[in-house]
Amino acid sequence: MDRQTSSAPLDESTRRFLSRGQYGLLIDGRMGPGKSNKSFDTLNPSTGEVLARLAEGDETDIDRAVRAARAAFEGAWSGWTPYERQALLYRAHDIIERNFDELAEIESLDMGAPISRTRSSKGALLKMILFFASQSGNISGQTLQNGLPGEVVTMSMKAPVGVIGGIIPWNGPLVGQWWLLGAVLASGCTAVLKPAEDASLSVLRTVELLHEAGLPEGVLNVVTGTGSVAGAALARHPDVDRIAFTGSTATGRKIIEASAVNIKKLQLELGGKSPDIVFADADLSKAVPGAAMGVFANSGQICFAGTRVFVERSIADEFSARVADFARGIRIGRSMDPDAQLGPLISRLQLDRVMSYIDIGSREGARLVCGGERMGGALSDGYFIAPTVFSHVDNEMRIAREEIFGPVLSVIPFDTVDEAIALGNQTDYGLGGAVWTRDISRALKVVQKIHTGVMWVNCYGLIDPLVGFGGTKHSGYGAKGGVAHLDNYLYSKSVYINT
Numbered sequence: 001m002d003r004q005t006s007s008a009p010l011d012e013s014t015r016r017f018l019s020r021g022q023y024g025l026l027i028d029g030r031m032g033p034g035k036s037n038k039s040f041d042t043l044n045p046s047t048g049e050v051l052a053r054l055a056e057g058d059e060t061d062i063d064r065a066v067r068a069a070r071a072a073f074e075g076a077w078s079g080w081t082p083y084e085r086q087a088l089l090y091r092a093h094d095i096i097e098r099n100f101d102e103l104a105e106i107e108s109l110d111m112g113a114p115i116s117r118t119r120s121s122k123g124a125l126l127k128m129i130l131f132f133a134s135q136s137g138n139i140s141g142q143t144l145q146n147g148l149p150g151e152v153v154t155m156s157m158k159a160p161v162g163v164i165g166g167i168i169p170w171n172g173p174l175v176g177q178w179w180l181l182g183a184v185l186a187s188g189c190t191a192v193l194k195p196a197e198d199a200s201l202s203v204l205r206t207v208e209l210l211h212e213a214g215l216p217e218g219v220l221n222v223v224t225g226t227g228s229v230a231g232a233a234l235a236r237h238p239d240v241d242r243i244a245f246t247g248s249t250a251t252g253r254k255i256i257e258a259s260a261v262n263i264k265k266l267q268l269e270l271g272g273k274s275p276d277i278v279f280a281d282a283d284l285s286k287a288v289p290g291a292a293m294g295v296f297a298n299s300g301q302i303c304f305a306g307t308r309v310f311v312e313r314s315i316a317d318e319f320s321a322r323v324a325d326f327a328r329g330i331r332i333g334r335s336m337d338p339d340a341q342l343g344p345l346i347s348r349l350q351l352d353r354v355m356s357y358i359d360i361g362s363r364e365g366a367r368l369v370c371g372g373e374r375m376g377g378a379l380s381d382g383y384f385i386a387p388t389v390f391s392h393v394d395n396e397m398r399i400a401r402e403e404i405f406g407p408v409l410s411v412i413p414f415d416t417v418d419e420a421i422a423l424g425n426q427t428d429y430g431l432g433g434a435v436w437t438r439d440i441s442r443a444l445k446v447v448q449k450i451h452t453g454v455m456w457v458n459c460y461g462l463i464d465p466l467v468g469f470g471g472t473k474h475s476g477y478g479a480k481g482g483v484a485h486l487d488n489y490l491y492s493k494s495v496y497i498n499t
């Protein structure tokens, strides 16, 4: 496959940011090298070229950042009123809005998403900041009745938990980090952020901008570095009260183990193998592109990607053919190609992993309908894989059981609604899922019976912070969004007052 690619010129501010070349740790409001002075390259996945050099933080640096976050938590920041924190979030909203073009370009160059996709996330990002601004004045306890003798007044109060360790993945940090940043700023906590080694730049730039917007020093600190050193040091640090983690289930398990050190509270959004169920009565003009982009969006690097597409047997062949046609029509290109709809995978490692799953699928007897290969020509230096469709997949095959995190869609036929539900639930994961049908009663039955944290009907992947989403089973716990989100950053205190 060979699709040519073009590239739009970069914004002046992006060029200025990238011309620094080397980036330090951002601790206590200042950017500087780590203790060891070690650094590592981060690559542009569209070309395989070095994009920037990042400081490689270690345990000592994490400790310094945690101390800064603790001092800020116990300092003037704790006296900020909800209105002051809300005003800070509004200023954050405005500075992110003003600098969005730069942030979007940095993000696309760093993690590979096409610039059209990153630019179109502006509304979602700004909405998220507004959501958290609205939450900062919304923290409340209750007065409670009691059966105690005498005149005792009882109530519950909420207070910020303290220092948060935020371990951020690479599949969309520009927006994704706000589940954490917004909650920290709204609740009055402080944080140490450990961005993913493959995509740290939009996190660094965002926190720099927040300082320009009046963020006090030490409230948000960024330590770049590897997961096994900096991430692990953060997860086991005895003075971190809570970890918010989004990433693989395997790493999530390690974080759960490390949290035992000081009984850290955890919010975990982990892997998925989400079922997307298409009935024969569905409007295929919507279900075909909807299910396809439910997998291929962000080149399949979305935790709730609907990778297992269960299709009613009577339309399974037609559906597979149409979804393959759709996949062949997707324009693949480098992240700065304004016409690209899909970009590369994040890294060589991820490319090899996904290619090995494609090989496994073929060997297990699934039928490769389209894709299954690396992109050639102008794209051969980057980590591109053509959108891939397998048909005649069995739910027991590894490609239907294990998270691939790449643009690989499996069509699995079914005969009855009960069979679709049973197959959909036959997985360790429980993150997302969808159902496509004109029969709303049947849709509701599926919604009720599928064990996942979010379900979509006749659409895929819509998220609003007011509504939120979350995971169950091996996909994690601690909802993102909705009123419950901020509760994860607060603890509740029962108060007995003898009057």
Ligand code: ADP
Residues within 6 Å of the ligand: 167, 168, 169, 170, 194, 195, 196, 197, 225, 226, 227, 228, 230, 231, 232, 233, 235, 246, 247, 248, 249, 251, 252, 254, 255
């Ligand atoms: P992937 O395997 O897809 O890269 P990970 O779950 O390993 O996903 O990565 C998500 C985030 O977790 C990254 O910021 C990574 O550096 C971090 N991480 C990886 N290993 C660990 C670990 N042992 N402890 C803490 N964080 C880790």
